Amino acid sequence: MSAIKGKSRNRRQNGPLPQGGVASSSSVAEVLTLNEAAAYLRVPETEVLRLVQLQELPGRQIGDEWRFLRAGLQEWLRTPARKSGKEALLALAGAWKDDPDIEHIVREVHRRRGRPTPETKE
Numbered sequence: 733m734s735a736i737k738g739k740s741r742n743r744r745q746n747g748p749l750p751q752g753g754v755a756s757s758s759s760v761a762e763v764l765t766l767n768e769a770a771a772y773l774r775v776p777e778t779e780v781l782r783l784v785q786l787q788e789l790p791g792r793q794i795g796d797e798w799r800f801l802r803a804g805l806q807e808w809l810r811t812p813a814r815k816s817g818k819e820a821l822l823a824l825a826g827a828w829k830d831d832p833d834i835e836h837i838v839r840e841v842h843r844r845r846g847r848p849t850p851e852t853k854e
Contacts, residue, residue, distance in 0.1 A: 762802055769800040773809075788814070 761768070769791070770777040781798070783789035790804040842849045 760802065764800045764802055764805070766798040766800075769798070769805060772802070772805060 764772060766777050766780060770780045773780065780789065780791075784791045784798065789808055791798050791800045839849045
């Protein structure tokens with residue numbers, strides 16, 4: 733059997749992609765376009781782009797196009813949502829509120845920066 737016949741047979745076994753270029757469920761595409769990622773997450777493309785720009789959603793821009801790993805989107809969905817910057821800072825501040833050394837640490841930071849300590853500030 734020649735190499736050409738073997739290639740031809742493999743092409744027929746795998747078959748062309750269905751209309752729209754999306755692989756069937758039996759051979760799920762590992763790499764998704766922006767449109768496919770939005771459809772997978774069931775959100776508008778603009779929301780996917782917003783999440784990518786906030787560095788919340790994993791994706792790569794190649795030229796003018798975006799690509800997403802299906803596994804990356806699945807992992808993102810499994811991971812609890814991060815708190816916003818303000819919420820995270822407030823949670824962190826709350827964690828320090830009962831720390832017996834926090835006043836000393838704040839005074840030391842002010843001293844090193846050459847600033848008056850909060851107690852002497854008027």
